[in-house]
Amino acid sequence: MVETRSFPGFDSGMFGRVFSFLSNACFAALLVGVALPGSHRFVWPEAYGLVEVAPHVWTDRPERAGDYLGLVDAARVRVEEFFGDAAPRPVMVLCASRACARDFGIGGNGLSVADLAVMVAPGGLTLGTLSHEMMHARLHRSMGLRNLVRQPYPTWFDEGLATYVADHPRGGGAVTEASRARVREVTRFWQLRAVFDELGVGRTYGSAAAEVAEIDRRAGRAGLLELIARAEAGEPFLRVLEEVVGR
Secondary structure, eight states: OOOOOOBTTBOHHHHHHHHHHHHHHHHHHHHHHHHSOSGGGGGOGGGGTOEEEETTEEESOGGGHHHHHHHHHHHHHHHHHHHSSOOOOOEEEEOOSHHHHHHTTOOSSEEEETTTEEEEOGGGOSHHHHHHHHHHHHHTTTOOGGGGTSOSSOHHHHHHHHHHHHTOSOOSSOOOHHHHHHHTTOOSGGGHHHHHHHHOHHHHHHHHHHHHHHHHHHHHHHHHHHHHHHHHTTOOHHHHHHHHHHO
16 A cells, blocks of 8 residues: 655645646736737747748838848848858847837847847848847857856947947947946946946947957957857856957
């Protein structure tokens, strides 16, 4: 005979009620998530009125598919030429209307979600913005939840590389040693807002790009790519930076 044990005060009826409560809570959370606007909607763009005009490329203006696909291809080529390997193929959400951008939580001109999605608002339907966001997608190809705590690259480098390669955004004020020093303090993405407020968005990006350009000048393209690869593999970014620049 197999002996069975039960926990005091916890019978099968209570288990059923707890299971039912958790199931209903998960279902309710799913419904709320589907209803609320946000970047999570890239998982099912068709549900929000977008049309797939090429594999993984969605837009609310399918009649402009030829123009948009040309921009996507050109941005992909720019990323591949820099890295020397195949660019990722994220879900592309190309919003031609502000309503679409609001639905997908695109607050600025564009955003990327790891290497899973690139989304742009009407102002981001340009080669510069698409190249910038696709650079992020390539740089983030191996990033997971753990990297929210341990970022392989400081944010100034992440944004600086995307700006440097895409040559976007441009302008925004003079880049100085002081602005570059301030931008080097931005090691986590949530620190950007304060620097935007101090320097302005364009000057912040320009200063970050100037830092990356300096690495490229001193270490060469091979050194810059080595820095990216070794940091991606888990080596401390600043230690590798010192090595490749100091050679």
